[in-house]
Amino acid sequence: NAGVTQTPKFQVLKTGQSMTLQCAQDMNHNSMYWYRQDPGMGLRLIYYSASEGTTDKGEVPNGYNVSRLNKREFSLRLESAAPSQTSVYFCASTRDLLGGQFFGPGTRLTVL
Amino acid sequence: KQEVTQIPAALSVPEGENLVLNCSFTDSAIYNLQWFRQDPGKGLTSLLLIQSSQREQTSGRLNASLDKSSGRSTLYIAASQPGDSATYLCAVHNAGNNRKLIWGLGTSLAVNP
Numbered sequence: 001n002a003g004v005t006q007t008p009k010f011q012v013l014k015t016g017q018s019m020t021l022q023c024a025q026d027m028n029h030n031s032m033y034w035y036r037q038d039p040g041m042g043l044r045l046i047y048y049s050a051s052e053g054t055t056d057k058g059e060v061p062n063g064y065n066v067s068r069l070n071k072r073e074f075s076l077r078l079e080s081a082a083p084s085q086t087s088v089y090f091c092a093s094t095r096d097l098l099g100g101q102f103f104g105p106g107t108r109l110t111v112l
Numbered sequence: 113k114q115e116v117t118q119i120p121a122a123l124s125v126p127e128g129e130n131l132v133l134n135c136s137f138t139d140s141a142i143y144n145l146q147w148f149r150q151d152p153g154k155g156l157t158s159l160l161l162i163q164s165s166q167r168e169q170t171s172g173r174l175n176a177s178l179d180k181s182s183g184r185s186t187l188y189i190a191a192s193q194p195g196d197s198a199t200y201l202c203a204v205h206n207a208g209n210n211r212k213l214i215w216g217l218g219t220s221l222a223v224n225p
Contacts, residue, residue: 004155043201043215058212090155098143098205101213103155 002026004104006091012110013081021076021107023091031094032074033101034058034066036087043090049074050097081111114139114206118216125192126224133187133219135202140180143205147176147187150199150218159200160187164207192223 004025013019025032034046035058045058049068063085065077074093078085091104115138125131135145144163148156160169160176162185168177175188189196199220203213 040217042217045212048212100146100158100161102158105155
């Protein structure tokens with residue numbers, strides 16, 4: 001039982017490059033989330049998926065897209081990376097929108 | 113608009129001390145409150161979740177209390193150990209249509225041997 005897994009763990013991009021962050025959970029959870037964490041800003045919600053087939057914007061969705069591929073997987077795509085997207089990205093999942101959240105280990109992204 | 117505040121931002125204590133971390137929130141209409149632990153360079157680990165109808169939850173040396181009317185929660189750590197050194201975050205789920213978590217900035221705890 002791996003919980004929530006994220007790939008890659010680290011990534012360096014140049015401005016304008018694109019990439020997809022992958023997230024998978026094996027807890028049969030319905031809801032999944034993408035956060036970014038920046039010093040002094042705390043955790044900010046980018047997008048979430050209440051259930052398979054649905055996605056909604058969070059606080060800071062600009063510059064990102066998401067796909068809920070199936071119940072297990074929720075990916076985050078940066079189409080044209082910018083230095084302001086340098087951050088640590090966390091994926092989380094919950095049984096439902098009001099349940100306790102379980103987090104992945106994070107992806108450290110640097111955009112030069 | 114719900115705001116979550118954690119004071120102090122940082123705390124350093126000697127090993128063995130009992131300590132209290134504070135979390136306050138501005139809107140008492142919450143569904144639940146959750147405490148997390150984050151080790152440097154790692155993800156978040158859920159410690160305790162308190163439903164709005166509960167007053168406290170316990171897990172081992174940890175006890176979390178909730179007072180909705182005053183907008184406060186405390187995380188009590190008994191007999192602190194160096195392994196407790198981490199950042200502790202609290203987050204609240206608002207009642208109603210907004211089902212997203214509102215996060216505090218955390219308290220960075222150092223327990224010194």
